[in-house]
Amino acid sequence: xxxxxxxxxxxxxxxxxxxxxxxxxxxxxxxxxxxxxxxxxxxxxxxxxxxxxxxxxxxxxxxxxxxxxxxxxxxxxxxxxxxxxxxxxxxxxxxxxxxxxxxxxxxxxxxxxxxxxxxxxxxxxxxxxxxxxxxxxxxxxxxxxxxxxxxxxxxxxxxxxxxxxxxxxxxxxxxxxxxxxxxxxxxxxxxxxxxxxxxxxxxxxxxxxxxxxxxxxxxxxxxxxxxxxxxxxxxxxxxxxxxxxxxxxxxxxxxxxxxxxxxxxxxxxxxxxxxxxxxxxxxxxxxxxxxxxxxxxxxxxxxxxxxxxxxxxxxxxxxxxxxxxxxxxxxxxxxxxxxxxxxxxxxxxxxxxxxxxxxxxxxxxxxxxxxxxxxxxxxxxxxxxxxxxxxxxxxxxxxxxxxxxxxxxxxxxxxxxxxxxxxxxxxxxxxxxxxxxxxxxxxxxxxxxxxxxxxxxxxxxxxxxxxxxxxxxxxxxxxxxxxxxxxxxxxxxxxxxxxxxxxxxxxxxxxxxxxxxxxxxxxxxxxxxxxxxxxxxxxxxxxxxxxxxxxxxxxxxxxxxxxxxxxxxxxxxxxxxxxxxxxxxxxxxxx
Amino acid sequence: xxxxxxxxxxxxxxxxxxxxxxxxxxxxxxxxxxxxxxxxxxxxxxxxxxxxxxxxxxxxxxxxxxxxxxxxxxxxxxxxxxxxxxxxxxxxxxxxxxxxxxxxxxxxxxxxxxxxxxxxxxxxxxxxxxxxxxxxxxxxxxxxxxxxxxxxxxxxxxxxxxxxxxxxxxxxxxxxxxxxxxxxxxxxxxxxxxxxxxxxxxxxxxxxxxxxxxxxxxxxxxxxxxxxxxxxxxxxxxxxxxxxxxxxxxxxxxxxxxxxxxxxxxxxxxxxxxxxxxxxxxxx
Ligand SMILES: Cc1ncc(C[n+]2csc(CCOP(=O)(O)OP(=O)(O)O)c2C)c(N)n1
Ligand code: SF4
Numbered sequence: 001x002x003x004x005x006x007x008x009x010x011x012x013x014x015x016x017x018x019x020x021x022x023x024x025x026x027x028x029x030x031x032x033x034x035x036x037x038x039x040x041x042x043x044x045x046x047x048x049x050x051x052x053x054x055x056x057x058x059x060x061x062x063x064x065x066x067x068x069x070x071x072x073x074x075x076x077x078x079x080x081x082x083x084x085x086x087x088x089x090x091x092x093x094x095x096x097x098x099x100x101x102x103x104x105x106x107x108x109x110x111x112x113x114x115x116x117x118x119x120x121x122x123x124x125x126x127x128x129x130x131x132x133x134x135x136x137x138x139x140x141x142x143x144x145x146x147x148x149x150x151x152x153x154x155x156x157x158x159x160x161x162x163x164x165x166x167x168x169x170x171x172x173x174x175x176x177x178x179x180x181x182x183x184x185x186x187x188x189x190x191x192x193x194x195x196x197x198x199x200x201x202x203x204x205x206x207x208x209x210x211x212x213x214x215x216x217x218x219x220x221x222x223x224x225x226x227x228x229x230x231x232x233x234x235x236x237x238x239x240x241x242x243x244x245x246x247x248x249x250x251x252x253x254x255x256x257x258x259x260x261x262x263x264x265x266x267x268x269x270x271x272x273x274x275x276x277x278x279x280x281x282x283x284x285x286x287x288x289x290x291x292x293x294x295x296x297x298x299x300x301x302x303x304x305x306x307x308x309x310x311x312x313x314x315x316x317x318x319x320x321x322x323x324x325x326x327x328x329x330x331x332x333x334x335x336x337x338x339x340x341x342x343x344x345x346x347x348x349x350x351x352x353x354x355x356x357x358x359x360x361x362x363x364x365x366x367x368x369x370x371x372x373x374x375x376x377x378x379x380x381x382x383x384x385x386x387x388x389x390x391x392x393x394x395x396x397x398x399x400x401x402x403x404x405x406x407x408x409x410x411x412x413x414x415x416x417x418x419x420x421x422x423x424x425x426x427x428x429x430x431x432x433x434x435x436x437x438x439x440x441x442x443x444x445x446x447x448x449x450x451x452x453x454x455x456x457x458x459x460x461x462x463x464x465x466x467x468x469x470x471x472x473x474x475x476x477x478x479x480x481x482x483x484x485x486x487x488x489x490x491x492x493x494x495x496x497x498x499x500x501x502x503x504x505x506x507x508x509x510x511x512x513x514x515x516x517x518x519x520x521x522x523x524x525x526x527x528x529x530x531x532x533x534x535x536x537x538x539x540x541x542x543x544x545x546x547x548x549x550x551x552x553x554x555x556x557x558x559x560x561x562x563x564x565x566x567x568x569x570x571x572x573x574x575x576x577x578x579x580x581x582x583x584x585x586x587x588x589x590x591x
Numbered sequence: 592x593x594x595x596x597x598x599x600x601x602x603x604x605x606x607x608x609x610x611x612x613x614x615x616x617x618x619x620x621x622x623x624x625x626x627x628x629x630x631x632x633x634x635x636x637x638x639x640x641x642x643x644x645x646x647x648x649x650x651x652x653x654x655x656x657x658x659x660x661x662x663x664x665x666x667x668x669x670x671x672x673x674x675x676x677x678x679x680x681x682x683x684x685x686x687x688x689x690x691x692x693x694x695x696x697x698x699x700x701x702x703x704x705x706x707x708x709x710x711x712x713x714x715x716x717x718x719x720x721x722x723x724x725x726x727x728x729x730x731x732x733x734x735x736x737x738x739x740x741x742x743x744x745x746x747x748x749x750x751x752x753x754x755x756x757x758x759x760x761x762x763x764x765x766x767x768x769x770x771x772x773x774x775x776x777x778x779x780x781x782x783x784x785x786x787x788x789x790x791x792x793x794x795x796x797x798x799x800x801x802x803x804x805x806x807x808x809x810x811x812x813x814x815x816x817x818x819x820x821x822x823x824x825x826x827x828x829x830x831x832x833x834x835x836x837x838x839x840x841x842x843x844x845x846x847x848x849x850x851x852x853x854x855x856x857x858x859x860x861x862x863x864x865x866x867x868x869x870x871x872x873x874x875x
């Protein structure tokens with residue numbers, strides 16, 4: 001029997017009915033069995049009740065996007081059916097909990113079967129709570145997952161609750177599997193060949209969790225934040241973990257305070273971070289200027305959501321690049337990084353801290369709604385492979401060594417903002433003798449004293465921009481995919497990458513050659529990566545999830561060359577199919 | 592090793608204050624120097640944090656570590672410093688506009704967190720740096736260029752606000768009494784928790800109403816038998832306009848924010864590799 005190359009399963013129903021836990025159990029078991037998994041979940045906009053969905057895509061290989069269409073839809077209730085049935089592909093499979101409702105017959109567009117989850121759990125097992133596990137059993141039997149993986153997970157979860165509960169869960173699992181084997185003849189066509197990830201050490205994490213883990217590895221020891229969707233997970237994660245390494249998490253009263261606290265902590269010697277979403281970044285802009293002017297390292301995560309204003313908080317958009325790169329009064333030196341996948345979230349969190357410490361300026365890390373919440377099975381990071389950069393400190397008594405004012409004068413004392421060749425100056429921390437100085441957002445001389453004469457401002461502006469130019473020169477490596485000899489090039493940023501990679505694979509099968517790159521550093525634009533790529537292409541397309549084509553505009557402005565901006569601003573997904581179609585169109589013209 | 596007490600000069604930086612002649616902030620600065628000497632503080636262990644305003648320039652005149660931030664955000668920055676290193680002595684110093692207008696939200700939260708910092712507000716009932724507009728502590732009817740008919744807003748009473756927000760040490764000082772002010776600052780630094788010292792610090796350039804002379808007639812020391820642990824009495828005395836009392840109006844002992852932060856720590860930096868390994872196991 002032919003095995004499928006990938007499968008998209010969507011579970012939909014009332015929030016709190018177990019949509020999430022069903023999905024998570026399947027995801028983890030599938031990942032442990034060696035499948036590549038990529039999930040997406042849409043929490044309800046309402047706090048209680050409301051519609052919720054969880055989507056899992058699995059394949060015998062690494063996955064880059066959530067997939068365009070749904071192969072199997074499991075609807076827990078009528079609303080789950082109503083809202084999702086359109087996305088079920090032709091020839092797909094609808095399963096519905098017949099204890100709850102019966103959908104109308106369809107005209108043969110897809111197969112449909114009752115899956116009496118509630119009845120099985122209630123009547124057959126006398127275990128109403130087991131409904132999700134029945135669902136897990138049913139779905140796993142459909143794609144051919146070895147039930148041992150789920151048994152192990154159930155054991156991990158329920159063994160503490162005693163044998164009775166554990167056995168009930170095992171029975172529920174078997175009931176789900178048995179039902180499918182008896183009643184769903186199509187299951188043979190839905191089997192997916194497992195991958196060979198089974199022997200590799202892997203973790204299953206979300207983008208936000210990967211950012212939090214990366215920040216721990218990078219040495220983050222203070223986190224201050226104010227809750228906002230979809231960034232809050234990072235704070236919740238670190239609130240549990242940072243105290244274990246002697247660090248602290250503070251829930252601030254607003255975002256200005258959150259960034260102020262992070263800046264204060266960094267000034268006092270600890271690597272510090274805050275995470276927010278667009279509305280929070282707007283509030284932080286004044287303090288980003290302070291971090292830049294006072295040359296204090298700090299990391300700001302922007303888990304972008306669809307705006308403007310409070311917009312569509314649970315929907316996705318890449319709408320904050322202008323704000324991140326250009327937002328602010330005066331000219332703020334800052335670095336903007338954009339991770340492209342869950343694994344890259346980990347790497348880029350480390351890059352963010354390294355760059356902040358190396359150049360003593362704010363670094364923004366641009367996540368987004370789907371990247372933050374989606375889980376992927378990724379290779380367990382090898383921590384020793386990452387270089388960790390610490391800030392340039394002062395050697396003891398680099399100042400004049402006296403305790404007190406004598407000699408700490410403008411000319412003789414410690415020069416916090418010394419004009420070095422690189423622009424980076426040694427930074428003391430309170431408590432270090434000889435390093436006394438005043439950090440300030442006012443323009444200042446090398447000793448940190450407020451000065452506003454023209455010559456000084458020019459020198460200091462040079463100093464700060466030198467650091468930015470050095471960062472541009474030494475940008476972390478970009479991602480590349482596709483055929484480097486292609487005439488058509490794609491440049492994208494952040495979570496758009498997954499769609500781009502899969503579109504290229506589809507196009508390759510059609511004999512269309514495309515090359516793609518995603519810079520990890522999106523501000524300042526990394527000339528050494530972007531220029532040669534653009535020069536080697538006849539056409540450069542820039543697909544983005546925003547209206548204004550923000551990266552495209554920044555590239556046009558810097559490179560004085562036109563690029564084709566392709567945008568999607570629906571708040572939904574930029575599909576692989578749409579991108580393939582766009583590129584095919586351009587390709588026709590380019591010929 | 593015993594630390595050497597420092598001479599007063601050791602606390603003075605060679606940056607000369609830019610304040611107008613006769614500005615009340617000079618007296619507060621002198622009070623601070625004296626308090627630091629009386630406490631025997633080492634300048635390397637002190638961080639003076641401020642926002643923006645005439646008064647917020649103060650960190651530049653002290654030979655310790657300092658942070659002159661942006662308008663209104665002294666409290667968040669001071670909080671961050673303490674979170675990173677609770678062993679530091681953190682003093683916050685700045686204006687009434689900085690503290691109660693743009694920084695009003697932060698003030699309330701710094702107080703309820705009971706941060707172990709000493710906040711000296713240099714209260715001149717006006718905005719000095721922006722050349723004389725009405726401030727949150729200006730009296731009703733106070734005439735400035737932005738309030739030509741007199742401000743209709745009622746003034747904040749900093750002491751009542753501090754007490755209501757949960758500050759555990761609330762005092763009033765006066766730049767015209769630098770010796771007493773120095774003592775208040777010493778007490779504020781000694782206090783384990785958020786110490787607010789609202790300090791009358793006249794602006795002779797823009798405020799012709801709340802002058803040294805006027806304050807001298809309006810202030811009085813607290814009665815000898817005053818008990819600062821009595822919350823109701825503290826509010827009553829804080830509310831008095833005639834006279835306006837100087838001294839420690841309210842004091843409450845208890846754990847500070849830093850005590851809680853330290854207690855929440857369940858490991859140290861050495862645990863980092865094990866914590867990360869454990870994470871990878873848990874998510875594997
Ligand atoms: C965000 C922002 N808004 C406004 C200002 C302008 N500004 C600077 S200082 C100040 C008020 C100063 O008053 P106060 O804090 O009482 O200090 P003083 O100068 O009286 O000592 C204002 C409004 C600013 N620097 N930043
Ligand atoms: S304007 Fe007022 S507050 Fe500012 S320095 Fe002059 S006297 Fe002092």
